[in-house]
Amino acid sequence: MLQTLTFSASRNTIMKFGTSSFSCVVRLLLGFFSALSFSAAISSQALSFGGANSYYLYAYRTNDQIRVLDAMQAAGMKTLRIFITHNWVNQKGSNNYAVSDVESPVGVYDDTILSMIDTLMLRTQQRGIKLIIALHDRYSLGCWSSDAYVLKYKIPVSSDCGSRPSDNDLTAFYKSADAAADMDRRFAHIVAHRNPNFGNLPWSNIPEAILGFDIQNEGQGHLRNGDIPNRNWICERASQLKPRLATGVLVVSGGGADIWDSALDEHFKCPYIDVISVHSYAASSWASALPPVIQKATSYGKRVIVEEFGSTGLSTKAAGLRSQIAVFQNLGIPWMVWQVNKPNNYDDFEVFTTDTASWSVLSNGAKAAIGLQGAFSWPELTSGGAPEPNVVVNRPPSPTPSSPKKMPPTSGNNKCNKCNVPLCRGGCWCDNNCDCKPGSGGDTCDKCNIPQSQGGCKCDNVCGCKPASCWS
Secondary structure, rough: OOOEEEEEEEOEEEEEEOOOOOHHHHHHHHHHHHOOOOOOOOOOOOOOOEEEEEOOOHHOOOHHHHHHHHHHHHOOOEEEEEEEOOOOOOHOOOOOOEEEOOOOOOOOOHHHHHEEEEEOOOHHHHHHOOOEEOEEEEEHEEEEEEOOHHHOOOOOOOOOOOOOOHOOOOOOHHHOOHHHHHHHHHHHHHHOOEHHHHHHHHHHOOOOOOOEEEEEEEOOOOOOOHHHOOOOOOHHHHHHHHHOOOOOOEOOOOOOOHHHHHHHHHHHHHHOOOOHHHHHHHOOHHHHHHHHHHHHHHOOOOOOEEEEEOOOOOOOOHHHHHHHHHHHHHHHOOOEEEEEEOOOOOOOOOOOOOOHHHHHHHHHHHHHHHHHOEEEOOOOOOOHHHHOOOOOOOOOOOOOOOOOOOOOOOOOOOOOOOOOHHHHHHOOOOOOOOOOOOOOOOOOOOOOOOOOOHHOOOOOOOOOOOOOOOOO
16 A cells, blocks of 8 residues: 655655655655666665664663653654663653663673663564664763763863863874774673573674664764864774674664764775764755765665754754655655654754654654665565564563662753753753853752763852752
8 A cells, every 4th residue: 555655845845755656766866966876776675764862761760661662663663772871860851760881990891781771672672673772972982971981091071062172182092002992892792791581692693673783873073173083993893893793783883973974985995884874963964965975875885874863943843853854765764863752852852752743753754664665775674664573471670770879960062052941851051141061950069060071060159059950
């Protein structure tokens, strides 16, 4: 049966697509490329799909986690992307557990976070959703957050990574053989972790639940003047990771801070990378910048996924999502929105079912993508884009992280564009120029002198919280 979905594109044209409109897709590609055509590269078995990021969903409390997963399943989403990184309690008002990173100090492993993901992995697989797991987050390297690598390698930390990226100089880190070896050992430890819910198999050999591993979220992104200290770093890490993975578990690049650094030549030329993931929050760039990426991927035998995109605003979020998804659908490229979060936050890139207009756009788009002819084949997914869920009789117990402490969540923003939003909904305290100072949140403000990236909080001159705080 023909399934047709209509989106309003950014150029205010109406684009329709469905299961039998492959020729329409090709005509649109021809429009993007003028004389170039992808028709020879798109196989009859190629497909597309929609998914979402929810990078710390494993740390959600059981009922909330299940509610999010059920909503994603009902919306037709087929992939979920998460990060292995430390998380504060109640980030963005999510009522989640606090959990430490998998290693602290470097090389000393605590598998609490991996065990929490074991549980999430079963629940996603039961719902026909596959995981993409980012093995490390670049922004934990002294840019909005700091992990054990910052201490060991004396990485300079930026107190305001948006306006002062030059403070967070990672040149030495990304060129360090010792740091690279430490990161490779981290990756090897993670993929060797065994999940008791899947016959005690290592993560490296669970293709029924894991679509792939990101080398690093936005590796080398957001550095001073757009510098890339080591353009081969992702490929070098992939060369060590790829031999550890079973067939059907992909190596994914992890994206960059924008389209240009997501699509470095070195990623396409790397024989160990399967999928080039592209990130951008410049909605107007997709229609012109994404087609050349697809062309290059085709020539190098790679695949492409839009791994991060989003939209904000009470009155603009739904339309922004709709116009971007229209471009992806017409190019036949899978997409993953940033990000599904409970609760929804209109003033940031989070979205949930309470934003009925935006959620409807995501659901309609994901369901349409399942029957949409795609630019690349994804044999790891069954026909129509849906992973084949295995039948699992017993559900595991709820995750029980060790001694979560009530700590203020970091806002993750530099310019305070959310001055009037409560802290526990993603807001932050600002000065008269709407600029953030180091730290925000906390009910007793006993950490006034600790940078926000380290869990500190911004306080008034008597070290007290203001009335609007969710932590007061």
